[in-house]
Amino acid sequence: xxxxxxxxxSEEEVQARVDEAIxxxxxxxxxxxxxxxxxxxxxxxxxxxxSQYVEEFExxxxxxxxxxxxxxLESHSGWETIPQTFVDGEFVGGSDILAELDERDELDETLQx
Numbered sequence: 001x002x003x004x005x006x007x008x009x010s011e012e013e014v015q016a017r018v019d020e021a022i023x024x025x026x027x028x029x030x031x032x033x034x035x036x037x038x039x040x041x042x043x044x045x046x047x048x049x050x051s052q053y054v055e056e057f058e059x060x061x062x063x064x065x066x067x068x069x070x071x072x073l074e075s076h077s078g079w080e081t082i083p084q085t086f087v088d089g090e091f092v093g094g095s096d097i098l099a100e101l102d103e104r105d106e107l108d109e110t111l112q113x
Contacts, residue, residue: 018073027111031062062082
């Protein structure tokens with residue numbers, strides 16, 4: 001029998017988790033894996049960029065219900081790609097946007113908003 005991650009989460013449960021994480025955290029990163037063990041290079045890059053400026057931030061592993069998280073996040077951001085960063089409830093972007101902000105010396109200010 002093959003393990004199917006996320007099959008126990010309904011679309012409504014995933015949407016509720018996304019809504020709660022965005023509303024209740026100053027900075028939240030939806031990523032593949034977790035802060036200690038990112039499961040893709042883009043997620044690792046996002047964690048590294050945010051960690052330069054913010055000590056405490058929330059991460060949400062989307063892998064247990066990837067399709068559900070993509071759909072739920074798209075309703076907030078208009079994007080399907082992972083990772084996605086939100087600051088004070090506002091969508092900032094993925095790892096490429098974080099890197100651009102960092103190159104322009106704007107990431108620290110953006111994360112502190």
